[in-house]
Amino acid sequence: QEVRWIILMEKVLNPTGYPRTISGYPRTIGYSRIINGEEAVPHSWPWQVSLQYSNGFHFCGGSLVNKNWVVTAAHCDVRTPHRVILGEHDRSSNAENIQVMKVFKHPHYNYGVRFNNDIQLVKLASSAKMNTHVSPVCVAETGDYIPGGTKCVTTGWGLTHSDSPNTPTRLQQVALPLLTNEQCRRYFGNSLSRQMICAGASGVSSCKGDSGGPLVCQKAGAWTLVGIVSWGSGDCNPRRPAVYARVTKLRAWMDQIITAN
Structure with a gap:
């Protein structure tokens, strides 16, 4: 069974505002400690956000792309009463808490195949305060x-x-390889679109509650958002890949929304 991985309660000229110099370089380096799924070095992934209900229940992840915007999965269905928590490692700690001003879901979400274009942008009600824990x-x-x-x-x-x-209180991390879409279709067939990218099938995986969070790869030494956690096998089988929204196919839409709003 294929399921969305959400937890439910039971300046250079730069019109889009994307940072050109400091993004992708956390002050705290944690990659050397990644093995096969373990607690992250605190604050080594400073763009990671926790999306929470007003009662503090974590339901999805997301990524800070500039001081005013977060990107997550469309199926997370973020609403204005929800909270965006920045700079958090241990979810029992007091981190920066920002309200949601407006949400933009991709207009072609679920078009053609389920979870296609699984992306939404969240505009923050106030600008994030950048520091060693938030970038x-x-x-x-x-x-x-x-x-x-x-x-x-x-x-x-x-x-x-x-x-x-229960989900863990401390941020988890895992290193995993990208698959080509040809490789991934062996697992998911026609459920896979060009707006999706796969990673894993290597004994590690993302799972429920990771939805909307980042898949980052290094580009010229900087961590770069390549995927957004979207869906996978119902049992989070580490021998099967997880599927992510493919950012390269969705970047133009992101630019359009951020520039216009």
């Missing part, structure tokens, strides 16, 4: 090519086991 991620350009086999990283507070009763 934006670089965003892949439309023309970027990241080959299959590239080792990338995904992060989140999703389930560490598919049958776990």
Whole structure:
């Protein structure tokens, strides 16, 4: 069964505002500690956000792309009463809490195939305060090519086991390889569109609660947002890949929304 991975309650000229110099370079380096899914080095992924209900329940992840905007998955269905938590490692800590001003879901979400164009942009009600714990991620350009086999990283507070009763309080990280879409179709067939990219099938995986969070790969030394956690097998099987919204195919829409708003 294929499921969305959301937890439900039971200046150079730069019109888009994307940072050109400081994004993708966390002050705290954590990649050397990544093995096969473990707690992240605190604040080593400073663009990671937790999307929460007003009662503090974490339901999705997201990525800070500039001081006013967060990108996440469309299926997370963010609403204005929800909260965006920045600079958090341990979800029991007091981190920066910002309200949602407006949400822009891709107009062709679910078009053609389920979870197609699984992206939405969240405009913050107030600008994020940048510091060592909070900084934006670089965003892949439309023309970027990241080959299959590239080792990338995904992060989140999703389930560490598919049958776990609770999500972890501390941010988790995992390194996993990109797959070509030809490789991924062996698992998911026609459920895969050109707006999707796969990673994993290597003994590690993202899982429920990671939805909307980042898949980042290094480009010229900077961590760059390549995918947005979208969907996968119902049991989070680490021998099957996870599927992400492909940022290179969605970057033009992101630019359009951010520039116009």
